[in-house]
Amino acid sequence: MITNYHRPQTLEETLELLKQPDTLPLGGGTVLNSPKYKEREISVVDLQALDLNHIRQTGYILEIGATATLQQLLEDAHTPAALVQAIRQEATLNIRNAATAAGTLVACDGRSAFATMMLAFDAKLTITGDSTSTVSLTDYWALRPGGLITRIDIPLNVKSAYQQVARTPADLPIVAAGLAQWSSGRTRLALGGYGKTPMLAMDGTEADGLESAASNAFHEAADQWASAEYRSDVAATLARRCLEAAQ
Template sequence: MSPLEYHRPKNLQEAIALLQAGVPLAGGTALVPQRRRLQAVIDLSHLGLDGFQVQDGRVTAGATLKLQALAEAGPGVPPALAQAVRLEATRNLRSMVTLGGALMACDGRSPLVTALLALGAQAAVHPGGGWVALTELLAGRGDGSRWLVTALRWQEPVRLAYDQVARTPADRPILCAAVARAGDGSLGVALGGHGAHPRRIADTTPEEAPATARRAYAQAEDEWASAAYRAAVAEILVRRLVAEVAG
Protein backbone atom coordinates (compact mmCIF):
# COMPACT_ATOMS: atom_id res chain seq x y z
CA MET A 1 0.00 0.00 0.00
CA SER A 2 1.41 3.42 -0.98
CA PRO A 3 1.84 6.01 1.80
CA LEU A 4 -1.08 8.41 2.23
CA GLU A 5 -0.45 12.13 1.89
CA TYR A 6 -2.51 13.81 4.59
CA HIS A 7 -3.32 17.55 4.51
CA ARG A 8 -5.23 19.43 7.19
CA PRO A 9 -5.73 22.99 5.90
CA LYS A 10 -6.63 25.68 8.44
CA ASN A 11 -8.55 27.94 6.08
CA LEU A 12 -10.62 27.76 2.94
CA GLN A 13 -7.96 29.26 0.66
CA GLU A 14 -5.49 26.55 1.67
CA ALA A 15 -8.13 23.86 1.14
CA ILE A 16 -9.02 25.12 -2.34
CA ALA A 17 -5.34 25.33 -3.30
CA LEU A 18 -4.95 21.67 -2.22
CA LEU A 19 -7.88 20.40 -4.30
CA GLN A 20 -5.61 19.30 -7.16
CA ALA A 21 -3.44 17.35 -4.72
CA GLY A 22 -6.08 15.20 -3.04
CA VAL A 23 -9.74 14.48 -2.31
CA PRO A 24 -11.79 16.06 0.51
CA LEU A 25 -12.00 13.92 3.66
CA ALA A 26 -15.10 14.61 5.76
CA GLY A 27 -16.58 11.91 8.03
CA GLY A 28 -14.42 9.31 6.27
CA THR A 29 -17.14 6.62 6.40
CA ALA A 30 -17.17 6.13 2.62
CA LEU A 31 -13.58 7.24 1.96
CA VAL A 32 -11.59 5.30 4.55
CA PRO A 33 -12.65 1.87 3.20
CA GLN A 34 -11.18 3.00 -0.16
CA ARG A 35 -7.80 3.68 1.49
CA ARG A 36 -5.89 1.41 -0.93
CA ARG A 37 -6.68 3.57 -3.94
CA LEU A 38 -6.19 6.92 -2.18
CA GLN A 39 -3.00 8.91 -2.62
CA ALA A 40 -3.83 12.14 -0.79
CA VAL A 41 -6.67 13.49 1.36
CA ILE A 42 -7.64 16.99 2.51
CA ASP A 43 -9.10 16.82 6.00
CA LEU A 44 -11.94 19.37 6.24
CA SER A 45 -12.33 19.18 10.02
CA HIS A 46 -10.39 22.38 10.85
CA LEU A 47 -12.21 24.67 8.45
CA GLY A 48 -15.09 25.57 10.75
CA LEU A 49 -17.66 24.41 8.21
CA ASP A 50 -20.03 22.82 10.72
CA GLY A 51 -22.28 25.82 11.42
CA PHE A 52 -26.06 25.94 11.22
CA GLN A 53 -28.15 29.07 11.08
CA VAL A 54 -31.64 30.22 10.18
CA GLN A 55 -32.09 33.82 9.11
CA ASP A 56 -35.19 35.38 7.57
CA GLY A 57 -36.52 31.95 6.67
CA ARG A 58 -33.30 30.83 4.97
CA VAL A 59 -31.43 27.88 6.44
CA THR A 60 -27.67 27.58 5.90
CA ALA A 61 -25.87 24.44 7.05
CA GLY A 62 -22.11 23.85 6.86
CA ALA A 63 -20.82 20.96 4.76
CA THR A 64 -19.09 19.27 7.70
CA LEU A 65 -22.15 19.45 9.95
CA LYS A 66 -22.74 15.92 11.23
CA LEU A 67 -26.07 14.31 10.32
CA GLN A 68 -26.94 13.78 13.99
CA ALA A 69 -26.46 17.49 14.66
CA LEU A 70 -28.67 18.30 11.69
CA ALA A 71 -31.40 15.96 12.97
CA GLU A 72 -31.28 17.73 16.34
CA ALA A 73 -30.92 21.30 15.02
CA GLY A 74 -34.55 22.20 15.75
CA PRO A 75 -35.90 25.35 14.00
CA GLY A 76 -35.09 25.24 10.27
CA VAL A 77 -35.28 21.44 10.19
CA PRO A 78 -38.90 20.39 9.63
CA PRO A 79 -39.89 17.03 11.18
CA ALA A 80 -39.93 15.37 7.72
CA LEU A 81 -36.32 16.46 7.10
CA ALA A 82 -35.25 15.15 10.52
CA GLN A 83 -37.03 11.88 9.66
CA ALA A 84 -35.14 11.65 6.33
CA VAL A 85 -31.83 12.30 8.14
CA ARG A 86 -32.55 9.50 10.62
CA LEU A 87 -33.41 7.13 7.75
CA GLU A 88 -30.17 8.04 5.97
CA ALA A 89 -27.88 6.25 8.42
CA THR A 90 -27.83 4.53 11.79
CA ARG A 91 -27.22 6.53 15.01
CA ASN A 92 -23.51 5.63 15.12
CA LEU A 93 -22.94 6.56 11.49
CA ARG A 94 -24.87 9.82 11.89
CA SER A 95 -22.33 10.95 14.45
CA MET A 96 -19.59 10.65 11.77
CA VAL A 97 -21.26 11.26 8.41
CA THR A 98 -21.33 14.91 7.28
CA LEU A 99 -23.90 16.74 5.20
CA GLY A 100 -21.39 17.34 2.37
CA GLY A 101 -20.16 13.73 2.44
CA ALA A 102 -23.72 12.39 2.31
CA LEU A 103 -24.41 14.59 -0.70
CA MET A 104 -21.23 13.77 -2.60
CA ALA A 105 -21.36 10.01 -1.88
CA CYS A 106 -25.12 9.36 -2.13
CA ASP A 107 -26.77 6.94 -4.50
CA GLY A 108 -30.39 7.03 -5.64
CA ARG A 109 -31.65 5.55 -2.39
CA SER A 110 -30.84 8.53 -0.18
CA PRO A 111 -33.79 9.80 1.92
CA LEU A 112 -31.84 12.93 2.92
CA VAL A 113 -30.90 14.00 -0.61
CA THR A 114 -34.49 13.31 -1.77
CA ALA A 115 -35.78 15.70 0.93
CA LEU A 116 -33.12 18.32 0.10
CA LEU A 117 -34.07 18.18 -3.58
CA ALA A 118 -37.75 18.75 -2.74
CA LEU A 119 -36.66 21.76 -0.68
CA GLY A 120 -34.81 23.15 -3.71
CA ALA A 121 -31.53 23.21 -1.76
CA GLN A 122 -28.40 24.79 -3.21
CA ALA A 123 -24.73 24.09 -2.46
CA ALA A 124 -21.81 26.52 -2.23
CA VAL A 125 -19.16 25.00 -4.48
CA HIS A 126 -15.45 25.88 -4.78
CA PRO A 127 -13.44 26.85 -6.77
CA GLY A 128 -15.69 29.76 -7.58
CA GLY A 129 -17.79 29.78 -4.44
CA GLY A 130 -21.10 30.19 -6.31
CA TRP A 131 -24.36 28.59 -5.20
CA VAL A 132 -25.53 25.80 -7.50
CA ALA A 133 -28.75 23.79 -7.41
CA LEU A 134 -28.29 20.28 -6.04
CA THR A 135 -29.73 18.90 -9.29
CA GLU A 136 -26.79 20.47 -11.13
CA LEU A 137 -24.23 19.33 -8.56
CA LEU A 138 -25.49 15.74 -8.59
CA ALA A 139 -25.56 15.62 -12.39
CA GLY A 140 -21.93 16.78 -12.52
CA ARG A 141 -20.54 14.35 -9.92
CA GLY A 142 -18.05 11.92 -11.32
CA ASP A 143 -17.01 14.11 -14.26
CA GLY A 144 -13.45 14.04 -12.88
CA SER A 145 -13.48 17.60 -11.48
CA ARG A 146 -12.40 18.22 -7.90
CA TRP A 147 -14.90 20.33 -5.97
CA LEU A 148 -15.23 21.46 -2.43
CA VAL A 149 -18.74 21.94 -1.07
CA THR A 150 -18.67 24.32 1.89
CA ALA A 151 -22.36 24.77 2.72
CA LEU A 152 -25.93 23.98 1.77
CA ARG A 153 -28.86 26.35 1.95
CA TRP A 154 -32.61 26.13 1.50
CA GLN A 155 -35.68 28.22 2.13
CA GLU A 156 -37.82 27.10 5.08
CA PRO A 157 -40.93 25.51 3.57
CA VAL A 158 -44.47 26.03 4.78
CA ARG A 159 -44.61 22.24 4.93
CA LEU A 160 -42.42 19.31 3.97
CA ALA A 161 -43.63 15.71 3.79
CA TYR A 162 -41.59 12.55 3.21
CA ASP A 163 -42.53 8.90 2.83
CA GLN A 164 -40.86 5.73 1.64
CA VAL A 165 -41.36 2.07 0.84
CA ALA A 166 -38.62 -0.31 1.97
CA ARG A 167 -38.18 -3.94 3.00
CA THR A 168 -38.28 -2.92 6.66
CA PRO A 169 -39.23 0.43 8.27
CA ALA A 170 -35.58 1.48 8.78
CA ASP A 171 -34.13 0.07 5.55
CA ARG A 172 -32.93 2.15 2.59
CA PRO A 173 -35.92 2.90 0.34
CA ILE A 174 -36.92 1.00 -2.78
CA LEU A 175 -38.98 4.09 -3.50
CA CYS A 176 -39.16 7.37 -1.61
CA ALA A 177 -40.73 10.74 -2.23
CA ALA A 178 -40.64 14.18 -0.68
CA VAL A 179 -42.92 17.14 -1.34
CA ALA A 180 -42.31 20.69 -0.12
CA ARG A 181 -44.78 23.58 -0.24
CA ALA A 182 -43.08 26.96 -0.35
CA GLY A 183 -44.41 30.26 0.98
CA ASP A 184 -45.50 31.31 -2.53
CA GLY A 185 -47.55 28.10 -2.88
CA SER A 186 -45.14 26.42 -5.32
CA LEU A 187 -44.41 22.70 -4.93
CA GLY A 188 -41.05 20.96 -4.88
CA VAL A 189 -41.30 17.23 -5.60
CA ALA A 190 -38.44 14.72 -5.54
CA LEU A 191 -38.21 10.95 -5.97
CA GLY A 192 -35.57 8.54 -4.75
CA GLY A 193 -34.98 4.82 -4.59
CA HIS A 194 -33.37 4.29 -7.98
CA GLY A 195 -30.38 5.26 -10.08
CA ALA A 196 -27.24 7.22 -9.35
CA HIS A 197 -28.99 9.86 -7.25
CA PRO A 198 -32.52 11.01 -6.31
CA ARG A 199 -34.27 13.28 -8.83
CA ARG A 200 -36.22 16.48 -8.52
CA ILE A 201 -39.31 16.58 -10.70
CA ALA A 202 -39.45 19.83 -12.65
CA ASP A 203 -41.82 22.43 -11.20
CA THR A 204 -45.26 20.95 -11.14
CA THR A 205 -48.77 21.54 -9.83
CA PRO A 206 -50.66 19.60 -7.13
CA GLU A 207 -52.96 18.20 -9.83
CA GLU A 208 -50.16 17.09 -12.18
CA ALA A 209 -47.55 15.95 -9.64
CA PRO A 210 -48.76 12.32 -9.13
CA ALA A 211 -48.90 11.56 -12.87
CA THR A 212 -45.57 13.34 -13.42
CA ALA A 213 -44.03 11.15 -10.71
CA ARG A 214 -45.40 8.03 -12.39
CA ARG A 215 -43.86 9.06 -15.73
CA ALA A 216 -40.54 9.99 -14.09
CA TYR A 217 -40.12 6.42 -12.80
CA ALA A 218 -41.58 4.66 -15.85
CA GLN A 219 -38.13 3.14 -16.63
CA ALA A 220 -36.87 2.81 -13.03
CA GLU A 221 -36.09 -0.89 -13.14
CA ASP A 222 -33.33 -2.62 -11.17
CA GLU A 223 -32.69 -5.67 -8.99
CA TRP A 224 -34.82 -4.20 -6.17
CA ALA A 225 -38.07 -3.53 -8.04
CA SER A 226 -39.69 -3.43 -11.46
CA ALA A 227 -40.32 -0.10 -13.18
CA ALA A 228 -44.07 -0.82 -13.20
CA TYR A 229 -44.06 -1.23 -9.41
CA ARG A 230 -41.98 1.91 -8.81
CA ALA A 231 -44.07 4.03 -11.18
CA ALA A 232 -47.32 2.94 -9.52
CA VAL A 233 -46.01 3.50 -5.98
CA ALA A 234 -44.46 6.86 -6.91
CA GLU A 235 -47.85 8.10 -8.09
CA ILE A 236 -49.58 6.94 -4.88
CA LEU A 237 -46.92 8.36 -2.51
CA VAL A 238 -46.79 11.71 -4.29
CA ARG A 239 -50.60 12.00 -4.28
CA ARG A 240 -50.61 11.40 -0.50
CA LEU A 241 -47.75 13.81 0.16
CA VAL A 242 -49.28 16.57 -1.97
CA ALA A 243 -52.48 16.24 0.12
CA GLU A 244 -50.41 16.30 3.31
CA VAL A 245 -48.58 19.54 2.49
CA ALA A 246 -51.83 21.17 1.34
CA GLY A 247 -53.43 20.64 4.77
Protein backbone atom coordinates in the same frame (compact mmCIF):
# COMPACT_ATOMS: atom_id res chain seq x y z
CA MET B 1 -5.64 3.53 0.78
CA ILE B 2 -4.77 6.84 2.43
CA THR B 3 -1.09 7.60 1.86
CA ASN B 4 -0.95 11.29 2.88
CA TYR B 5 -2.91 13.23 5.48
CA HIS B 6 -3.19 17.04 5.65
CA ARG B 7 -4.99 19.19 8.20
CA PRO B 8 -4.91 22.79 6.94
CA GLN B 9 -5.96 25.69 9.14
CA THR B 10 -7.39 27.95 6.44
CA LEU B 11 -9.75 27.60 3.49
CA GLU B 12 -7.11 29.01 1.15
CA GLU B 13 -4.60 26.34 2.16
CA THR B 14 -7.27 23.69 1.78
CA LEU B 15 -8.11 24.74 -1.77
CA GLU B 16 -4.45 24.67 -2.78
CA LEU B 17 -4.02 21.16 -1.40
CA LEU B 18 -7.13 19.91 -3.19
CA LYS B 19 -5.63 20.93 -6.53
CA GLN B 20 -3.07 18.15 -6.17
CA PRO B 21 -3.73 14.85 -8.02
CA ASP B 22 -5.61 12.10 -6.19
CA THR B 23 -6.38 14.41 -3.27
CA LEU B 24 -9.82 14.38 -1.67
CA PRO B 25 -11.52 16.28 1.16
CA LEU B 26 -12.07 14.40 4.41
CA GLY B 27 -15.22 15.24 6.34
CA GLY B 28 -16.68 12.44 8.43
CA GLY B 29 -14.66 9.69 6.75
CA THR B 30 -17.64 7.43 6.10
CA VAL B 31 -17.06 7.53 2.34
CA LEU B 32 -13.26 7.44 2.22
CA ASN B 33 -13.21 4.44 4.56
CA SER B 34 -15.45 2.47 2.20
CA PRO B 35 -14.16 -0.44 0.05
CA LYS B 36 -14.24 1.84 -3.01
CA TYR B 37 -10.99 3.47 -1.87
CA LYS B 38 -9.17 0.45 -0.43
CA GLU B 39 -7.24 -0.27 -3.64
CA ARG B 40 -6.58 3.35 -4.58
CA GLU B 41 -3.77 5.50 -3.20
CA ILE B 42 -5.15 8.88 -2.16
CA SER B 43 -4.18 11.91 -0.13
CA VAL B 44 -6.80 13.43 2.15
CA VAL B 45 -7.38 16.97 3.36
CA ASP B 46 -9.08 17.05 6.75
CA LEU B 47 -11.69 19.83 6.97
CA GLN B 48 -12.11 19.81 10.75
CA ALA B 49 -10.21 23.05 11.41
CA LEU B 50 -12.26 25.14 8.96
CA ASP B 51 -15.36 25.70 11.15
CA LEU B 52 -17.73 24.57 8.43
CA ASN B 53 -20.03 22.66 10.79
CA HIS B 54 -22.49 25.45 11.62
CA ILE B 55 -26.27 25.23 11.32
CA ARG B 56 -28.15 28.52 11.57
CA GLN B 57 -31.33 30.20 10.48
CA THR B 58 -30.96 33.38 8.44
CA GLY B 59 -34.39 34.76 7.69
CA TYR B 60 -36.31 32.04 5.86
CA ILE B 61 -33.16 30.09 4.99
CA LEU B 62 -31.48 27.29 6.92
CA GLU B 63 -27.72 27.49 6.37
CA ILE B 64 -26.01 24.13 6.79
CA GLY B 65 -22.23 24.07 6.97
CA ALA B 66 -20.64 21.45 4.75
CA THR B 67 -19.17 19.46 7.64
CA ALA B 68 -22.23 19.59 9.89
CA THR B 69 -23.09 15.97 10.63
CA LEU B 70 -26.40 14.37 9.83
CA GLN B 71 -27.00 13.89 13.55
CA GLN B 72 -26.37 17.59 14.23
CA LEU B 73 -28.90 18.44 11.57
CA LEU B 74 -31.40 15.91 12.90
CA GLU B 75 -31.16 17.42 16.39
CA ASP B 76 -31.25 21.09 15.36
CA ALA B 77 -34.47 22.84 16.34
CA HIS B 78 -34.77 24.58 12.96
CA THR B 79 -34.60 21.45 10.81
CA PRO B 80 -37.95 20.73 9.10
CA ALA B 81 -39.72 17.60 10.35
CA ALA B 82 -39.70 16.02 6.88
CA LEU B 83 -35.92 16.34 6.70
CA VAL B 84 -35.55 14.91 10.20
CA GLN B 85 -37.58 11.90 9.08
CA ALA B 86 -35.43 11.44 5.98
CA ILE B 87 -32.21 11.67 8.01
CA ARG B 88 -33.45 8.96 10.37
CA GLN B 89 -33.97 6.72 7.35
CA GLU B 90 -30.58 7.59 5.86
CA ALA B 91 -28.31 5.80 8.31
CA THR B 92 -27.86 4.42 11.80
CA LEU B 93 -26.93 6.67 14.72
CA ASN B 94 -23.23 5.78 14.57
CA ILE B 95 -23.04 6.69 10.88
CA ARG B 96 -25.10 9.87 11.37
CA ASN B 97 -22.67 11.03 14.05
CA ALA B 98 -19.83 10.92 11.49
CA ALA B 99 -21.40 11.49 8.06
CA THR B 100 -21.46 15.11 6.92
CA ALA B 101 -24.22 16.87 5.02
CA ALA B 102 -22.02 17.73 2.04
CA GLY B 103 -20.29 14.36 1.95
CA THR B 104 -23.60 12.54 1.92
CA LEU B 105 -24.86 14.57 -1.04
CA VAL B 106 -21.61 14.09 -2.96
CA ALA B 107 -21.44 10.33 -2.46
CA CYS B 108 -25.14 9.43 -2.50
CA ASP B 109 -26.96 7.20 -4.93
CA GLY B 110 -30.65 7.15 -5.79
CA ARG B 111 -31.60 5.34 -2.57
CA SER B 112 -30.55 8.21 -0.31
CA ALA B 113 -33.49 9.47 1.75
CA PHE B 114 -31.54 12.58 2.78
CA ALA B 115 -30.63 13.51 -0.78
CA THR B 116 -34.21 12.92 -1.95
CA MET B 117 -35.57 15.39 0.58
CA MET B 118 -32.82 17.93 -0.10
CA LEU B 119 -33.67 17.77 -3.80
CA ALA B 120 -37.31 18.46 -2.98
CA PHE B 121 -36.23 21.54 -1.00
CA ASP B 122 -34.29 22.78 -4.05
CA ALA B 123 -31.12 22.90 -1.95
CA LYS B 124 -28.47 25.39 -3.07
CA LEU B 125 -24.79 24.54 -2.70
CA THR B 126 -22.11 27.19 -2.21
CA ILE B 127 -18.91 26.01 -3.90
CA THR B 128 -15.60 27.75 -3.29
CA GLY B 129 -12.63 27.37 -5.60
CA ASP B 130 -10.87 29.97 -7.73
CA SER B 131 -14.18 31.81 -7.32
CA THR B 132 -17.35 31.25 -5.31
CA SER B 133 -20.56 30.10 -6.97
CA THR B 134 -23.97 28.78 -5.97
CA VAL B 135 -25.49 25.83 -7.80
CA SER B 136 -28.60 23.74 -7.40
CA LEU B 137 -28.27 20.16 -6.25
CA THR B 138 -29.50 18.96 -9.65
CA ASP B 139 -26.79 20.94 -11.44
CA TYR B 140 -24.14 19.74 -9.02
CA TRP B 141 -24.93 16.09 -9.71
CA ALA B 142 -25.00 16.71 -13.45
CA LEU B 143 -21.82 18.80 -13.71
CA ARG B 144 -19.71 17.82 -10.67
CA PRO B 145 -17.95 21.22 -10.67
CA GLY B 146 -14.54 21.59 -9.07
CA GLY B 147 -14.00 23.35 -5.78
CA LEU B 148 -15.15 22.64 -2.25
CA ILE B 149 -18.74 22.69 -1.02
CA THR B 150 -18.74 25.03 1.97
CA ARG B 151 -22.46 25.57 2.63
CA ILE B 152 -25.89 24.20 1.76
CA ASP B 153 -29.05 26.33 1.96
CA ILE B 154 -32.65 25.15 2.11
CA PRO B 155 -35.84 27.21 2.52
CA LEU B 156 -37.78 27.16 5.78
CA ASN B 157 -40.92 28.95 4.55
CA VAL B 158 -42.30 25.87 2.79
CA LYS B 159 -44.55 22.97 3.69
CA SER B 160 -42.85 19.61 3.30
CA ALA B 161 -43.31 15.87 3.67
CA TYR B 162 -41.36 12.65 3.18
CA GLN B 163 -42.67 9.12 2.55
CA GLN B 164 -40.98 5.86 1.62
CA VAL B 165 -41.55 2.16 1.08
CA ALA B 166 -38.82 -0.33 1.97
CA ARG B 167 -38.48 -4.03 2.74
CA THR B 168 -38.19 -3.21 6.46
CA PRO B 169 -38.66 0.05 8.41
CA ALA B 170 -34.88 0.43 8.77
CA ASP B 171 -33.97 -0.49 5.19
CA LEU B 172 -33.07 1.82 2.32
CA PRO B 173 -36.11 2.80 0.26
CA ILE B 174 -37.33 0.94 -2.78
CA VAL B 175 -39.41 4.04 -3.52
CA ALA B 176 -39.13 7.36 -1.70
CA ALA B 177 -40.91 10.67 -2.21
CA GLY B 178 -40.02 14.09 -0.87
CA LEU B 179 -42.26 17.09 -1.41
CA ALA B 180 -41.89 20.81 -0.77
CA GLN B 181 -44.63 23.35 -1.41
CA TRP B 182 -44.26 27.13 -1.32
CA SER B 183 -47.01 29.61 -0.37
CA SER B 184 -47.10 30.68 -4.03
CA GLY B 185 -48.25 27.18 -4.94
CA ARG B 186 -44.91 26.08 -6.36
CA THR B 187 -44.58 22.35 -5.76
CA ARG B 188 -41.45 20.21 -6.06
CA LEU B 189 -41.55 16.44 -5.92
CA ALA B 190 -38.36 14.39 -5.70
CA LEU B 191 -38.27 10.62 -6.01
CA GLY B 192 -35.68 8.24 -4.62
CA GLY B 193 -35.09 4.52 -4.37
CA TYR B 194 -33.63 4.05 -7.84
CA GLY B 195 -30.76 5.15 -10.05
CA LYS B 196 -27.50 7.01 -9.55
CA THR B 197 -29.15 9.96 -7.78
CA PRO B 198 -32.68 10.88 -6.71
CA MET B 199 -34.68 12.45 -9.53
CA LEU B 200 -36.87 15.52 -9.76
CA ALA B 201 -40.32 14.40 -10.89
CA MET B 202 -42.05 17.78 -10.74
CA ASP B 203 -41.31 21.46 -10.22
CA GLY B 204 -44.55 23.22 -11.03
CA THR B 205 -46.45 26.37 -10.18
CA GLU B 206 -49.11 24.21 -8.50
CA ALA B 207 -49.71 20.60 -7.48
CA ASP B 208 -51.99 19.62 -10.35
CA GLY B 209 -50.74 16.48 -12.08
CA LEU B 210 -48.53 15.45 -9.17
CA GLU B 211 -49.47 11.77 -9.19
CA SER B 212 -49.08 11.49 -12.95
CA ALA B 213 -45.67 13.14 -12.77
CA ALA B 214 -44.57 10.67 -10.11
CA SER B 215 -45.83 7.69 -12.08
CA ASN B 216 -44.24 8.85 -15.33
CA ALA B 217 -40.88 9.54 -13.69
CA PHE B 218 -40.52 5.90 -12.66
CA HIS B 219 -42.06 4.22 -15.70
CA GLU B 220 -38.70 2.61 -16.59
CA ALA B 221 -37.29 2.30 -13.05
CA ALA B 222 -36.69 -1.44 -12.91
CA ASP B 223 -33.83 -3.16 -11.08
CA GLN B 224 -33.20 -6.14 -8.79
CA TRP B 225 -35.29 -4.57 -6.04
CA ALA B 226 -38.54 -3.85 -7.89
CA SER B 227 -40.22 -3.71 -11.28
CA ALA B 228 -40.90 -0.44 -13.06
CA GLU B 229 -44.65 -1.07 -12.83
CA TYR B 230 -44.44 -1.46 -9.06
CA ARG B 231 -42.31 1.65 -8.61
CA SER B 232 -44.53 3.70 -10.89
CA ASP B 233 -47.67 2.78 -8.93
CA VAL B 234 -46.06 3.27 -5.52
CA ALA B 235 -44.50 6.60 -6.52
CA ALA B 236 -47.94 7.98 -7.39
CA THR B 237 -49.33 6.78 -4.06
CA LEU B 238 -46.47 8.27 -2.05
CA ALA B 239 -46.76 11.56 -3.94
CA ARG B 240 -50.42 11.79 -2.95
CA ARG B 241 -49.61 10.97 0.66
CA CYS B 242 -46.89 13.63 0.74
CA LEU B 243 -49.27 16.25 -0.59
CA GLU B 244 -51.88 15.31 2.00
CA ALA B 245 -49.31 15.34 4.81
CA ALA B 246 -47.98 18.75 3.78
CA GLN B 247 -51.38 20.44 3.98
